[in-house]
Amino acid sequence: MAQFTMLDGATTIGGTKLLFEASTSPDATRLLFDFGLNYATMGAYFEEFLTPRTSAGLTDYLTTGLLPKLRFYRSDLTALLQEMQPELARQLADPHHINACFITHAHVDHTGSISFLDETIPLYATPVTAAVLRAVEETQFSSGPENGVTDFILRPNLGANKHGQHSIVDLAGPMQFPDCQVTPFPVDHSIPGACAYLIEYDGGKLVYTGDLRFHGRMGHVTESSIEGLAAAHPDAVLIEGTNLRSNEGSSDHDTAFRRRFAFWSEQGVEAKALEEIHGASGLVMADFGMKDLDRLMTFQRVAHATGRRLAILPRDAYIVRLAQEAGYPTIDLADPELVLYVKRAGSGTYDKGDIKQDWARSTLLRFAGSDPDSVDPKDRRDAVVDVLNGSCPRIVRAAEVVAHQSDYLLSLGYWDVQELCDLHPSRGSLYIHSSAEAFNEEMSWSQERLARWLDLTGMDSVHIHASGHAPQEDLFRIVERLAPTHVYPIHTEHPERYAEQFGSLVTLLANGQMAPLHS
Ligand SMILES: [Zn+2]
Numbered sequence: 009m010a011q012f013t014m015l016d017g018a019t020t021i022g023g024t025k026l027l028f029e030a031s032t033s034p035d036a037t038r039l040l041f042d043f044g045l046n047y048a049t050m051g052a053y054f055e056e057f058l059t060p061r062t063s064a065g066l067t068d069y070l071t072t073g074l075l076p077k078l079r080f081y082r083s084d085l086t087a088l089l090q091e092m093q094p095e096l097a098r099q100l101a102d103p104h105h106i107n108a109c110f111i112t113h114a115h116v117d118h119t120g121s122i123s124f125l126d127e128t129i130p131l132y133a134t135p136v137t138a139a140v141l142r143a144v145e146e147t148q149f150s151s152g153p154e155n156g157v158t159d160f161i162l163r164p165n166l167g168a169n170k171h172g173q174h175s176i177v178d179l180a181g182p183m184q185f186p187d188c189q190v191t192p193f194p195v196d197h198s199i200p201g202a203c204a205y206l207i208e209y210d211g212g213k214l215v216y217t218g219d220l221r222f223h224g225r226m227g228h229v230t231e232s233s234i235e236g237l238a239a240a241h242p243d244a245v246l247i248e249g250t251n252l253r254s255n256e257g258s259s260d261h262d263t264a265f266r267r268r269f270a271f272w273s274e275q276g277v278e279a280k281a282l283e284e285i286h287g288a289s290g291l292v293m294a295d296f297g298m299k300d301l302d303r304l305m306t307f308q309r310v311a312h313a314t315g316r317r318l319a320i321l322p323r324d325a326y327i328v329r330l331a332q333e334a335g336y337p338t339i340d341l342a343d344p345e346l347v348l349y350v351k352r353a354g355s356g357t358y359d360k361g362d363i364k365q366d367w368a369r370s371t372l373l374r375f376a377g378s379d380p381d382s383v384d385p386k387d388r389r390d391a392v393v394d395v396l397n398g399s400c401p402r403i404v405r406a407a408e409v410v411a412h413q414s415d416y417l418l419s420l421g422y423w424d425v426q427e428l429c430d431l432h433p434s435r436g437s438l439y440i441h442s443s444a445e446a447f448n449e450e451m452s453w454s455q456e457r458l459a460r461w462l463d464l465t466g467m468d469s470v471h472i473h474a475s476g477h478a479p480q481e482d483l484f485r486i487v488e489r490l491a492p493t494h495v496y497p498i499h500t501e502h503p504e505r506y507a508e509q510f511g512s513l514v515t516l517l518a519n520g521q522m523a524p525l526h527s
Pocket residue numbers: 021022115117118219499
């Protein structure tokens with residue numbers, strides 16, 4: 009009989025880790041679905057300057073429950089654990105072999121622990137998700153070595169910083185195994201490339217929704233995938249429940265923003281942003297997730313409509329380009345009103361030596377109108393000198409923005425808030441916060457800090473957002489349309505809402521619990 013185990017993420021938003029087994033036989037196909045970082049567990053034991061010791065390999069992660077106690081980790085980490093913590097190593101259960109890990113989308117709560125997995129386990133993702141993962145990995149500067157997905161530093165690190173690699177395979181259609189088949193179904197979410205999975209095994213079918221919604225720019229994609237999945241008549245459904253609320257009402261965290269507007273459509277966000285920016289006479293800053301390319305499109309449209317130039321970071325432009333090359337319809341990078349904003353780094357004087365990575369040099373050269381592929385990689389460093397001096401119309405520094413504040417819509421967020429020291433927002437400047445509001449204490453503290461920055465610089469602020477996840481009524485509608493005989497809530501703090509609605513169809517699983525898939 010097939011079965012799956014909820015390794016992690018049963019009653020938290022994210023940290024999702026699922027193990028599917030086509031049967032209990034030792035040589036059955038065994039597949040992982042997502043292997044994310046559990047922010048709730050991370051926050052329960054760690055904080056900014058109290059982090060898991062990467063030098064200790066798996067030890068801190070296994071001990072605190074950030075990683076499940078199964079024997080499917082990288083060979084270097086396993087050897088280190090056996091040498092230094094043989095007792096802990098013996099506690100790891102043997103899951104037999106793992107044939108593959110399927111990724112639903114590139115959010116960290118679904119991918120953030122993959123770098124620990126056995127490097128021989130192939131990773132499967134849609135071509136767009138694979139592109140986003142590669143772009144983010146290539147452009148992240150300061151995160152630790154265990155935060156990557158494909159690239160990792162071998163342990164013990166004896167100073168040589170030797171790297172290992174996971175490979176991601178682009179998944180375009182069904183993937184056939186001897187005793188099961190996995191098919192991706194694209195869905196809309198606040199990141200490009202997201203998908204649900206249909207898993208067909210001997211005697212049954214299981215759907216795992218991943219994270220999804222109907223109300224984004226690509227909502228029609230979710231619509232047709234749910235239709236396709238319903239036609240397959242799944243027996244069991246693992247469904248997300250991010251937006252389920254308790255009947256008690258949620259404890260509202262204080263907000264840092266003067267005005268707050270929540271919508272259930274991207275059009276609502278666009279219309280409200282348009283109205284707010286029309287009323288702003290100074291600089292406008294928009295703060296949203298760098299991987300949310302649909303929100304980026306919203307702000308590009310708003311910039312056009314208000315006669316402002318949209319300024320984005322080179323990193324954001326690079327993610328757009330890679331997602332676009334993988335087939336995702338997003339903003340036009342050749343739009344002359346789309347410009348790059350260059351931050352001061354390294355020397356603090358916009359020196360060519362500050363641009364160290366080739367992806368950044370290539371991106372700058374493209375916006376300067378030259379073809380980086382025609383410049384020898386060794387010469388690109390010198391080539392960027394001419395584009396950092398403020399003479400390129402599509403590459404701006406703080407000085408250019410300061411001189412023409414009402415001409416810009418600057419896509420910068422909390423993690424770049426120090427830029428305000430250089431930007432000196434004039435009267436009538438506006439900060440638009442356009443991602444999820446604080447839902448835990450640490451996020452509340454960040455928003456309090458942001459509020460202080462906005463007070464310091466005299467900026468007005470507004471929160472305008474549409475959730476990346478479906479509301480309760482849409483989630484219930486998915487269950488009704490898929491009409492399974494078993495429902496397993498996941499990725500939610502309120503799984504009981506499904507049980508209240510669907511009664512005995514629903515099984516609430518705890519982390520580590522296995523569910524047999526009856527045929
Ligand atoms: Zn998630």
